[in-house]
Amino acid sequence: xxxxxxxxxxxxxxxxxxxxxxxxxxxxxxxxxxxxxxxxxxxxxxxxxxxxxxxxxxxxxxxxxxxxxxxxxxxxxxxxxxxxxxxxxxxxxxxxxxxxxxxxxxxxxxxxxxxxxxxxxxxxxxxxxxxxxxxxxxxxxxxxxxxxxxxxxxxxxxxxxxxxxxxxxxxxxxxxxxxxxxxxxxxxxxxxxxxxxxxxxxxxxxxxxxxxxxxxxxxxxxxxxxxxxxxxxxxxxxxxxxxxxxxxxxxxxxxxxxxxxxxxxxxxxxxxxxxxxxxxxxxxxxxxxxxxxxxxxxxxxxxxxxxxxxxxxxxxxxxxxxxxxxxxxxxxxxxxxxxxxxxxxxxxxxxxxxxxxxxxxxxxxxxxxxxxxxxxxxxxxxxxxxxxxxxxxxxxxxxxxxxxxxxxxxxxxxxxxxxxxxxxxxxxxxxxxxxxxxxxxxxxxxxxxxxxxxxxxxxxxxxxxxxxxxxxxxxxxxxxxxxxxxxxxxxxxxxxxxxxxxxxxxxxxxxxxxxxxxxxxxxxxxxxx
Amino acid sequence: xxxxxxxxxxxxxxxxxxxxxxxxxxxxxxxxxxxxxxxxxxxxxxxxxxxxxxxxxxxxxxxxxxxxxxxxxxxxxxxxxxxxxxxxxxxxxxxxxxxxxxxxxxxxxxxxxxxxxxxxxxxxxxxxxxxxxxxxxxxxxxxxxxxxxxxxxxxxxxxxxxxxxxxxxxxxxxxxxxxxxxxxxxxxxxxxxxxxxxxxxxxxxxxxxxxxxxxxxxxxxxxxxxxxxxxxxxxxxxxxxxxxxxxxx
Numbered sequence: 001x002x003x004x005x006x007x008x009x010x011x012x013x014x015x016x017x018x019x020x021x022x023x024x025x026x027x028x029x030x031x032x033x034x035x036x037x038x039x040x041x042x043x044x045x046x047x048x049x050x051x052x053x054x055x056x057x058x059x060x061x062x063x064x065x066x067x068x069x070x071x072x073x074x075x076x077x078x079x080x081x082x083x084x085x086x087x088x089x090x091x092x093x094x095x096x097x098x099x100x101x102x103x104x105x106x107x108x109x110x111x112x113x114x115x116x117x118x119x120x121x122x123x124x125x126x127x128x129x130x131x132x133x134x135x136x137x138x139x140x141x142x143x144x145x146x147x148x149x150x151x152x153x154x155x156x157x158x159x160x161x162x163x164x165x166x167x168x169x170x171x172x173x174x175x176x177x178x179x180x181x182x183x184x185x186x187x188x189x190x191x192x193x194x195x196x197x198x199x200x201x202x203x204x205x206x207x208x209x210x211x212x213x214x215x216x217x218x219x220x221x222x223x224x225x226x227x228x229x230x231x232x233x234x235x236x237x238x239x240x241x242x243x244x245x246x247x248x249x250x251x252x253x254x255x256x257x258x259x260x261x262x263x264x265x266x267x268x269x270x271x272x273x274x275x276x277x278x279x280x281x282x283x284x285x286x287x288x289x290x291x292x293x294x295x296x297x298x299x300x301x302x303x304x305x306x307x308x309x310x311x312x313x314x315x316x317x318x319x320x321x322x323x324x325x326x327x328x329x330x331x332x333x334x335x336x337x338x339x340x341x342x343x344x345x346x347x348x349x350x351x352x353x354x355x356x357x358x359x360x361x362x363x364x365x366x367x368x369x370x371x372x373x374x375x376x377x378x379x380x381x382x383x384x385x386x387x388x389x390x391x392x393x394x395x396x397x398x399x400x401x402x403x404x405x406x407x408x409x410x411x412x413x414x415x416x417x418x419x420x421x422x423x424x425x426x427x428x429x430x431x432x433x434x435x436x437x438x439x440x441x442x443x444x445x446x447x448x449x450x451x452x453x454x455x456x457x458x459x460x461x462x463x464x465x466x467x468x469x470x471x472x473x474x475x476x477x478x479x480x481x482x483x484x485x486x487x488x489x490x491x492x493x494x495x496x497x498x499x500x501x502x503x504x505x506x507x508x509x510x511x512x513x514x515x516x517x518x519x520x521x522x523x524x525x526x527x528x529x
Numbered sequence: 530x531x532x533x534x535x536x537x538x539x540x541x542x543x544x545x546x547x548x549x550x551x552x553x554x555x556x557x558x559x560x561x562x563x564x565x566x567x568x569x570x571x572x573x574x575x576x577x578x579x580x581x582x583x584x585x586x587x588x589x590x591x592x593x594x595x596x597x598x599x600x601x602x603x604x605x606x607x608x609x610x611x612x613x614x615x616x617x618x619x620x621x622x623x624x625x626x627x628x629x630x631x632x633x634x635x636x637x638x639x640x641x642x643x644x645x646x647x648x649x650x651x652x653x654x655x656x657x658x659x660x661x662x663x664x665x666x667x668x669x670x671x672x673x674x675x676x677x678x679x680x681x682x683x684x685x686x687x688x689x690x691x692x693x694x695x696x697x698x699x700x701x702x703x704x705x706x707x708x709x710x711x712x713x714x715x716x717x718x719x720x721x722x723x724x725x726x727x728x729x730x731x732x733x734x735x736x737x738x739x740x741x742x743x744x745x746x747x748x749x750x751x752x753x754x755x756x757x758x759x760x761x762x763x764x765x766x767x768x769x770x771x772x773x774x775x776x777x778x
Contacts, residue, residue, distance in 0.1 A: 432618025435581050435689075436679070437608030437635050450622050525622030527663040 039067040040254070040261050043089035045080050046073045046476065047202065047491045048285050049139065049222060049246075049277070053093035055295035057248060057265055063305045064264040071397065073487040075476025077102055078389040079397070085127050088397040088478075090254045091265065095139060097244035099123065099131070101181060108181055112138070112243035128252035132262065133269035134245040137277045141176070141241050142221040142233040143186075146209065150232035157237040161216065162190040170194035171205050171214030182218070185240045206231075222274055224282030225493070246272075271302050285493045326496050327503070334482075338504045341481035344399070344474050345467040345512070348406035353460055356411050360418025360456075361444060369419050376412045384409075384473045392477075402471070402479030409470050410463035417459025421452030450525045457520035464516055468509040472501070482508075532595040534559045534687045534719035535580050540589035542575055549575045551743035552589065559686065562713060562720040563748075564730035566766075567740035573723045576740070577689050580721065581607045594687065608636050611680030611688030611718075615695050617672040619664040625649065625675050626660035632683040641682075648682035649675070652708060670701035674708065681712065687719045694729060706732060727770040739763050 040061050044054030051072055058068045071089050074080040081103055083089045099119040100106050106122075109115050116134060123129040143158060155161050161168070176182035177199060186192040194216070200208055205217040210229045219226055219233070226233070248265045255262045280298050283289045299305045327334065363369040379387075387405045395401040425448045433447045449456075475483030482501040489497030521529060535557040542550040549572045557563045565573035578584035579591050582603035591598040593606060611632075619628050629648050633641030646656040652674040664672055673693060680688050693709075694702045710733060713720060724730050730737045731751040738748040739762070747759035758764035 426621060428614060428616045428618045429620050431583075432612065432614050432676075433620065433631075435583055435607055435612040435614070435618075436632055437604050437606075438631075439604055442635075447620060527622050527624075527665060 037067055039069040040091065040258065041069045041071055041089045043074050043080050043083060043092035043478075044072040045076055045092070046487045048224070048493065049220075049281055050093055051291050051488065051491055052280060052284055052295060052298075053135070053246060053248075055291045056268060056298060057091055057093070059292075059295050059299055060264050060267060060304060061261060063299070064260065066258075066261055066264065071478035073475050073484065073491065074397065074478060075385045075388060075473075075487075078385060079392065079476055082389065082392045083397045083477075084129060084249065084251060086392065086396055087251060087253065090261070091248050091250040093135075093246055094131075094249040095244040095246055096131070096134070097140065097181070097242040099249075100242060101179065108185070108240075108242050110239045110242065112245055115243050116245060116247075123249070124252070130250050130252055130255050130262075132248040132250060132266055134247040135268055135272045136270045137222060137272050137274040138243055138245050139220050139222040139277070140244040141182075141236075142219040142223070142226065143216060143236070144209065144219040144226065144231045144233050145216050146212070147230040147232045149215065150234075155232070155234060157235045158186065158190050158192070158240075159237050161234055162192045165192050165194050168194045168215040169213075170197045170216050171200040171208050172197060172218045173202055173205065174199045176218040181241055189238045189240045222277045222281055224278060224280075224285040227278065227282055228286050246277075267304055268302075271304075276301075288492070288494050288496075291488075291492065323496055323499060327500055330500060334500060334504055337480065337482050337484060337501070338508060341468070341471050341474075341483075341505065342508060342512075344402055344406060344479060344481050345464070345471045345508075348403045348471075349410050349460070349464050349467050351403070351407050352410040352414055352463060355407075356414030356459075356463075357418050357456060360415050360422060361449070363415075363419060364422045364444065364448070369423070373412075373415050373419050376415050379408050380412050384470065385476060388473065388477050397477040397479075399474075399479050401477050402474035402481075405473060406467050406471055410467045413459040413462040413466070414456070415459075417462075418452065418456050421455030421459075422448045424455075425451035451528070453524050454520065454528060457516070457523060461513055461516045461520065464512050465509050468505060468512055472505060531559065533557060533592070534561070534594055535563075535721060536592045537576065537579060538590045540576070540579055540591060541587045542572075542579070542584055543587055548743050550579070550586075550589075553740075553743070553745055555738060555745065555748070557687075557719055557721055559719050560717045561736065562718075562722060562734045564722045564724055564734035564737045565740055566724055566727055566730045566737060568725065571740040572743040573740045574691055577691055577721055577723050580687075580689055581610050581612060608632055608683070609685055609687075611683075611685040613673075613676045613680045613688065613690045613693040615692040617664070617669075617676040619672055619675055619679070621664050623664075624660065625654070625662050625664065625667070626656060628664065628675055629656075629660075629678045629682050631679055632685075636683060638683070644682045644684075645678070648678035651681070651712065652678045654678065668701075669697055670705055673697060673705050677705075677709065677712070681716070681718075685718075688721075690720060690722045692723055692725070695724070695726070702729075709733060727766065739766060 042054050042058045044050040054070070054072055058070055061068050074083055077098060080092050084092060096115045096119050100115050101108065104119065104122055106118065109118065116131065120131045123131060145155060145161070149155070153164060172183060177197060183197065198214060200217070206225045206229055208214050209217045209231065250262060250265065280294050283294045284291060300307050363372055384405060387408065388401050391401045391404055395404055429451070430443060430447055433443050438446065471481050472483030472486050474481045475487040482505045485497045485501035489495065489501065533556045535555070537553055537555045539552045539554055540550050541548070541552055553572070553576055555576070565576060567573045575584050579586055580593055580598065582598055593610060596606065598606065626645055626649070630641040630645035633644045638644065646660065649656040649659060654671060654674055664675070667675065676693070694705055697705060706729065712718070722730070722733055736748055736750055737754055739746045741762050747754065747763045754763070755767060758767055
């Protein structure tokens with residue numbers, strides 16, 4: 001008669017080993033040796049133009065001899081802006097209108113010069129951030145309709161459209177529907193009242209308009225896709241939209257300590273007009289050319305770097321060739337990203353198992369079990385970006401917030417199943433065990449936990465599969481993993497890039513589930529299998 | 530006078546507004562078997578559970594082999610008293626042998642395996658044939674035999690049985706009752722047997738305590754009980770169960 005085994009101990013050891021394995025070495029994003037000069041960290045938001053501008057920043061800095069770290073695809077203003085304030089990144093491309101309305105929450109102003117002066121002054125004094133001189137183009141809302149319809153109904157301005165808007169179906173991005181300069185602004189200024197308003201993802205709205213599923217969309221004036229479809233942009237004749245001049249926003253610290261970086265970035269100021277930007281965006285989003293190639297060609301076109309024959313060998317069109325060939329060509333980086341993805345999901349899952357199972361055991365049969373479990377469940381309702389944004393002041397960007405978010409998301413299924421499994425374990429057996437003199441600890445570890453093990457492991461498996469899927473969130477905070485190609489691919493309308501992240505992620509989810517099914521079998525007492 | 534195996538004195542237990550035990554007193558001598566009979570809710574299981582501290586009394590005292598239940602360590606107390614619940618209460622993830630060895634293992638005895646084997650042998654389940662089986666592979670009667678073996682493996686002098694044969698079919702029940710009687714004769718155990726079946730009480734017990742509404746209506750030998758029911762309730766109970774004079778033939 002041997003003492004009952006504690007297989008959970010084996011998992012704890014595995015956890016310790018994983019943590020010691022140091023994820024930065026697993027599929028690390030940068031080479032280990034420390035550069036003599038600290039790299040300038042360039043960030044971007046998760047849409048095509050932001051990637052391209054950030055890549056322009058990065059390449060001009062590199063061309064002027066400064067090492068660069070790229071942290072692209074940060075999950076929107078709510079991540080990128082605090083990341084810049086914290087010093088997690090040094091520079092990212094921003095728009096003056098966004099600075100005014102979203103960050104400063106100031107009232108709408110029509111004059112571009114006034115807007116730039118306002119954000120320059122306020123950002124310097126409030127946040128110690130500097131707006132460099134605008135790049136030269138504006139990316140504002142371009143309310144677009146099918147050219148065929150515009151011609152037929154004689155629509156040129158938003159005022160024209162407002163007269164017939166009661167018959168129209170609108171497809172707007174979610175934030176446009178809510179922003180003060182979005183639909184509410186149009187409603188107030190033009191009396192715009194479409195028959196229906198649907199929230200559409202940026203990636204599908206052009207297709208939806210062209211196919212006639214909706215009649216008007218909120219395009220952006222520099223969208224490469226604008227030229228791909230026969231669309232007409234309605235003039236904002238009452239000037240509802242504020243100026244959205246693109247500019248580099250940098251940390252005050254960078255400006256003081258690395259003036260050379262600011263000088264290099266300023267070389268782009270005033271050089272990019274809207275025609276150029278739209279053409280580059282089209283190469284990126286319509287032709288699917290790599291962002292590095294488009295950025296390099298752009299800098300050559302602007303005369304800021306010399307044509308380098310060695311660098312000109314980049315893929316001319318990445319859209320050719322089969323998906324399999326595409327994946328095979330990227331196998332090394334995909335393997336590294338998969339390893340990193342698995343590491344992020346694994347560390348957070350094991351932490352959630354340690355906390356969730358021991359917490360569930362501690363809560364077992366106390367009156368706190370239900371309220372605490374429900375509280376943990378509420379975490380599930382917090383959207384990923386919001387959760388990352390909440391943690392940013394404490395954890396910054398990179399690995400830490402990604403693991404913390406995944407940990408919080410995987411806690412609920414584990415705690416819930418642990419509490420339920422322990423509570424509903426065979427009552428007759430438990431009472432007999434008590435009546436024959438087991439201590440409370442023995443009842444828990446010899447009876448309740450083994451009997452609850454199938455339930456607990458079912459929770460772990462649920463958490464693991466969700467975790468592998470959710471780990472793509474890490475891309476929004478520069479945490480790496482398979483979310484990088486997914487977020488970049490969505491931003492660049494490159495479905496193969498999306499699939500190059502999504503397919504390995506799906507395979508990982510299956511592999512993880514099968515592996516855990518085996519672990520579950522091993523941990524479940526033989527008679528209960 | 531010798532210390533009784535079990536002794537309850539004016540025990541009161543309330544669940545909210547319901548009084549489950551209303552100043553109940555009871556003595557079970559060493560070697561004696563007392564059956565507690567009564568309807569569901571009469572308090573018989575509650576009284577049994579007072580003796581292994583699964584029920585905490587609101588008032589009164591209870592002693593097990595002279596030890597005060599209120600002050601003795603409940604874990605130590607429970608390891609010294611056998612217990613057989615209705616459904617066997619076997620640990621489904623442990624083999625028969627390991628189930629039977631539970632109490633000796635808890636008390637740290639080195640010969641726990643031998644004790645379990647002997648106990649299984651004594652309930653008619655040869656350990657070499659049944660020891661490695663899982664509870665779900667046994668019939669209801671076999672499971673109940675394992676539960677009895679588990680209760681007796683460490684050699685307690687007192688055993689508490691809570692409707693131990695209630696879930697068995699008539700033939701199996703009769704076999705296991707027979708086994709219980711044999712084991713008692715051999716070991717001289719004191720036993721407190723909760724049952725709702727008067728026939729079983731009359732067959733197994735030296736004295737029968739009829740419980741009604743949290744009190745003992747009458748406690749007497751089967752012969753005395755049939756001869757002189759103490760209350761109309763006891764008389765009606767005997768009548769219903771047809772164990773009055775003439776029904777035993």
